[in-house]
Amino acid sequence: MKRRRISGIERKSLILDEARRIFSKHGFEAARTQDIARAAQVSEALVYRHFPTKQALYRAVLRRTIRDQNANHEMVGLRNITPRGLITNLRTYFQIVVGGGPEHVTEGFRLLLASVAGDASFASLIYRRANRMMNERVHQALVQAHACGDIVGKVLDARNTSMFTEHIGTMMNTLAKMTSQPSPYSGDKAQLVNDAVWFCSRGLGFTEEAIARYLADADGEGDPAQTLRDDAYPTRKAG
Incomplete structure (x- = not known):
């Protein structure tokens, strides 16, 4: 079956999904961008194309978590x-x-x-x-x-x-x-x-x-x- 080509926005979201999982499991210092790239099925270079540094990626994960906080408070x-x-x-x-x-x-x-x-x-x-x-x-x-x-x-x-x-x-x-x-x-x-x-x-x-x-x-x-x-x-x- 031919694999569907996903958009840049979808790929960026996927990187953030996997980054949150790995940061939450290992913490900022121990988390490795190559592991995040592997989990997201992209190259490490592509991760850095979207997020210039590991710190920038971590901050993007935290911003997403803050948006989730808003939604969770509305629901519960x-x-x-x-x-x-x-x-x-x-x-x-x-x-x-x-x-x-x-x-x-x-x-x-x-x-x-x-x-x-x-x-x-x-x-x-x-x-x-x-x-x-x-x-x-x-x-x-x-x-x-x-x-x-x-x-x-x-x-x-x-x-x-x-x-x-x-x-x-x-x-x-x-x-x-x-x-x-x-x-x-x-x-x-x-x-x-x-x-x-x-x-x-x-x-x-x-x-x-x-x-x-x-x-x-x-x-x-x-x-x-x-x-x-x-x-x-x-x-x-x-x-």
Whole structure:
């Protein structure tokens, strides 16, 4: 069968796909442009034609990851500023964390963790943007939950609420991807998601009755993480 000739734009996108995968796996310093070229089925010279330096390629990968952050917040963010929205979106988030989303989302988690272990400039940018996009909505939902009795005790700071949740999710995603060692967690993915939601919700001060009620409501709505599954983001291959 004759192979379809792909356009320059498609080839550049393919290079970025493979670069993100390799940067997320090995980090900036250890990643090699020849490995990226091989994975993308192009020459290393072509990689440098699109991206003059390894640093330029890495920055392009990070810019794409930031665009993904916008889309992900729209899909799993607090579109409804309600106490129920806090818990149901926690569940969607942790479903994605443990493997309910496409590979590029997992790679985003790894890039973030690699940045934290390095100079942290990319991680700092991601966290600042997330705070601007989410914190006011999180604050309003926490205040409403307290006012209606779903949260008892102190209302936590919205920024810390978002950051603590992200820290848990990033580490869970990293550990869930371990293949050479047994998982340190107990139970299957469904139990892990459930336990993470209960852990975070209790930490926010939600009553057990409220958590159980909102999760039961969400059970009747299907799987909201479906919009981020692999079939919504088909892998692009040169052909």
